[in-house]
Amino acid sequence: MTPLDLAPDDYAVTAEFYDVLQAEQDAARVRHLYGRDVAAARVGVLDIGAGTGRVTEMSLRESRAGVHAVEPSRAMRAPLMTRLAALPSALRQRVTVHPHALDEAALREVADVAVCHNTVACLAPDARRALWPALAGALVPGGSLVLQLPPSRLPDTDVVRLFAPQRIGxxxxxxxxxxxxxxxxxxxxxxxxxxxxxxxxxxxTETFWMWPATRAGLLRDLIGHGFVPLPSRTDPEILAVSLGPPLRPG
Known part of the structure; x- marks a missing residue:
């Protein structure tokens, strides 16, 4: 998880384990969810809450556009930068890492595709509200935003997810x-x-917080900042919108 409003030293524990325990599953998932979107990018791709860089790397490989990776957590940027350093120089030259929250990065019309994976759920309401105008400024008119929805409500009982053990040496x-x-x-x-x-x-042990929000509520907020809904995705966890009328291919 990569919330944008945390202190730089948060995720100090999780940064060590995230890729080890979830790398293969995450790589396949982000390609399935967002691969077609980033492949269509012509202006640039904006990865909001880049974390260890799964969406960032996929975007570099699937598109020819420049990529802006936004990740304010210092702990998460360490594996992100290591991942980028291992890429061929031709790919590295197309990515810029921004060590700030998006509303502090002051990016203007740098992308026609924005991806917000595993991030919105971890934003407190005030931080979430600050994200939408920053996104509208960072996208070109007609650009698209694809985001993973947070939980729509609180869990009735504790939900446990096991991480399959992985061996290294x-x-x-x-x-x-x-x-x-x-x-x-x-x-x-x-x-x-x-x-x-x-x-x-x-x-x-490390603890994070998440804030529920409904699809309808998020869409209402996004519409208030000039976004319009795009056709529903097959995955119900994904919401896709564009900044005004979608761009035409070509």
């Missing part, structure tokens, strides 16, 4: 995530562990 890495309703928010508590032949070597 002599050590196994694993963990789980628990989502709970707490005073109108969703508390997401991630527990990670590392085991070797002698047993448990390390364990860490």
């Amino acid at each position: 002599e050590h196994a890495y694993g963990g789980h995530m628990v989502m709970s309703a707490v005073r109108g928010r969703v508390r997401t508590r991630c527990h990670y562990w590392v085991r070797g032949s002698e047993g448990l070597l390390r364990e860490h």
